[in-house]
Amino acid sequence: YWTLRWGKKTRKMVQMLFAHRWIYTLEQLKAGYHVLITDVDNIWSQYHPISEMEKSPYDVYHALETKYPTDVYDLQGFTVCGGMGWFRSDPKVIAFIQHIVDICGTLCDDQVILNQQMLHNASITWNLTEDIKKHRTHSPDNERLNGLLQDSFEGKSEKFGYRIKVWNRDFAYRGENEPKTCPANNWVSMPFVTYVSRWEGPNAKKQSYDKWDAACPNNFTKMMESRKAKESARRRR
Structure with missing residues (x-):
């Protein structure tokens, strides 16, 4: 009983946070600021100038998600991530x-609302070619990560008029925490954390950063490992 109540309360608090980040985003856009939305647990791999987005012809950038919400995925074959995107003040x-x-x-x-409204209300036309539709992930042991779009594509909302670019899955990675092949030219990663019970969540999340660094080290990680190795070698002399 108490576990159920705790779970409902936590979910309510998380959904309040999700809603308020869009309220804050709207305030900033109205004030004339472009906004990059990112979850606090996303992992950054390299510098990428935001000015490239500002100078581009696109008004919104989205990262690919997996299959949530499932009703949207079943209808259009992809979903976008509510916790990773860029929005122009326009x-x-x-x-x-x-x-x-x-x-x-x-x-x-917000991920449900965002995807459902993009599908049912924004009247978006996507340039999804047959080649893009065919190039999908292959993870037969994990249905959640199997058959997902991988390439970048574009769209335009006929109702609101804004232009969209969806990043490719390697650039804005959403997938396994210890992938067999690391994403190429990766900017930001949002790897999944697997744990059995709610109580394991915090520890599993902390351990996931070390697992990701070991599986797909970025330049900073490599530099720190090299520095540690040199210091260790000096001590042994």
Whole structure:
């Protein structure tokens, strides 16, 4: 009983956080600031100038998700991540984010709302070619990660007028915590953490960073490991 109540309370708090990040995003967009949304546990691999997005013809950038929400995935074959994206301060984008905020209120699962509204309300036309549709992940042992789109593609909302670019899955990685092949030219990673019970979550999350560094070290990790090795060699002399 208490575990169930604790779980419901925690979920409610998380959904409040999700809703308020869109409220804050809307405020910043209205104030004239472009906004990069990222979850606090995302892992950054290298520097990428935000100015490239500002100078691009696109108004919104999204990272690919897995299959959540499933109703959207079943209809269009992909979903985007609510916790990783870039938004231009532009009336067209502001109108869409205002629409999201109006639906979310102060409590919502923003990934569900975002994907459902993009599919059912924004009237988005995507340039999904047959080659893009065919190039999918192959993880037969993990249905959640199997058959996902991998390439970048573009779209435009006919209703709101904003242009979209979806990053390729390697650049904005969403997948296994210890992949057999590390994502190429990776900017940001959002690897999944696998644990059995809710109580294992915090420790599993902390351990996941070490696992990711071991599996797919970035330049900073390699530099620190090299420095440690040199210091260790000096001590042995």
